[in-house]
Amino acid sequence: MAELTPVTPEALDALALRLTEVESYLHLDEKRERVAELEHRVAAPGFWDDADAARSVMAELSRDRDDIAAVERAREGLGDARTALELAAEMDGDEELLAEASATVEALTRSIDEMELSSWFTGEFDHGDAIVTIKPGQGGLEAQDWTFMLFKMYMRYCARRGWKVTVNDCPAAEVIGIDRATFTVEGKDAFGMLRAEAGVHRLVRISPTDAKKRRQTTFAGVEVIPVLPDDIDIEVAPDDIRVDVYHASGPGGQGVNTTDSAVRVTHLPTGIVVTCQNERSQIQNKAACMQILKARLYELELQKRAETLDEIRGPKTDIGFGNQIRSYVLYPYQMVKDLRTGVETGNVDAVLEEGDLDPFVIGYHRWATGNADGAAE
Template sequence: MIDVDFSERIGAARSTFADIRAVVDVDRLQSEIAALSEQASAPDLWDDTSHAQKVTSDLSHRQTELERIEALQQRLDDLDVLIEMAKEADDEDAAAECAAELTAIEKTLGEMEVRTLLDGEYDARPAVVTIRAGAGGVDAADFADMLLRMYLRWAEQHDYSTTVMDISYAEEAGIKSATFEVDAPHAFGTLSVEAGTHRLVRMSPFGAAGKRQTSFAAVEVIPLLEESAAIEVPETDIRVDVFRSSGPGGQSVNTTDSAVRITHLPTGLVVSMQNEKSQIQNRAAAMRVLQSRLLILQKEQEAATKKELAGTITASWGDQMRSYVLAPYQMVKDLRTEYEVNNPSAVFDGDLDGFIAAGIKWRKRAPVE
């Protein structure tokens, strides 16, 4: 008789699932979906484009959240049936299938449980991520490009919507900087633990053969705030420059001056946008990101905790939060949580969930200064 007694593990899984349902508050979620669905079906919804986009985005996020809960409930129920069928058939392959599905369910539960820790003021908002090459010359620019691909692959694996807002290409290889938006439930809360200085150690493909190179890149993560929450910015406080969008190697990809760079004169903050086709759209997008950064800066100053949200990141020796080592051995290690893996290729292909989960738990345990 085959052994398919998973009762203890299934009991623990159902208990964890019940806790998650309670935190998510499924009844409230269903009520919010019903209210938003009613708003979304209003015939005059698109008379106000910004309001319509907010309604449809909020509805999509809540529907996704509910679908995740309902799908996991169905998988737990189906697992009970699979186990009974395996017992009746006394089938080892069926028992192995049950064990694999239970392991997969436990992994999903772990990810969802981590999400319940995201209760910060801005955690539910979309995220705007900026990556900047730091010390290390061409290798640093290439490393920044690797990080951009890593985060976009991670988002793609989770079916999260991303928009690359701006890229500044380096002359020889890689990028000087890039800014992209992740529009997904709790995107900021999830990605905010990625903010900091990232360090790469490898045999440089750009330098002398056989020589190791250390390079750095900075990752900044801010929440994209609702327009009603943003700071008013007087026109006299900004300088707006327009230019042509460009591609790798400085080649022109746009024949009109549609890209926009806004400089906030009092603080020196600079935001560039070249994703949209029109100058007006790029300016509006840049202003929204600038307003979000200014509000975060204001709250940091009020709380006297400059590293709480976006942080001050120098992208050089002494303040790195994660190391990616490709030579003389293979390892990626987060220096805050001690979480590490020995497969950098998988990490650069978007396998970040372990690091993000460890970071969220670490932040929750960290004492408030």
């Protein structure tokens, strides 16, 4: 178990200042008023007559309540830490009380980090859900294996954050790894957090498929787009799409793999192709495909209006040398390093096997919002 950092009154004062700033960033007084207003609307007769509008209101209410509760918990934790520190001083440095104060401050620091991060999310979709696609780049068979490694890493990261994941498409490659993966992530700030991952990811290791055990460099690309809220409607003409059905492959169970449940939707005017095979019925898979297609069409429309896609998923680049946002080196040394922010770690297993991505995600958003000199890592 890691040794806890000793707590000082000055450290608690610094945390109290950060917490006050966070409360200001989050406009807590306005949110308390908004919660009262929304609770009044929820209690009104006929609130659920428009189910889509009602769900939107409930989602906003839940977010605002969560922000208020998080600040209140943090203030309570700060008070507990001060009390423990004062009692420890009165008892000649009681080690148990000092350890309690240190543990409280450690948890409090993580909580304030999270609230600061959420306050930086000002994009239209940052607080909503995300659609993530991983594709192999340069590297042949190795790239397909690397795609699967990234897929597992993101599954563990989403689990750590308590997000719900629906795997839409994840077909196995013929020899090793997967051809691609597309999955939908539902949870607080999912798109805002995960857009830090959009770009090219580079792996350096001894190739498990090379009998001569030579070092191999391979690449995979990660795309992150928002799930569009219900009030944004993208029209797709029936004549503009072609729908193909086929046997599902890869994960999904026997019931999926023995029926023509997988669906491929091709948008003819743009050439966009979306496949989904997670669900057991064609109807469910087609619905998932259409959700992803509409999100991609919306992104395409934004691209036409702007010179860059930075606000949504970062610039488009070839999935190969010179374009990586992060390097994962397993040989001749071990290190994961984000080339945009300089955040790095030698604990490769914590990242790839346990999904410990928060230092990289938070580091990216501090860098991207000009808050790189904020709280210490």
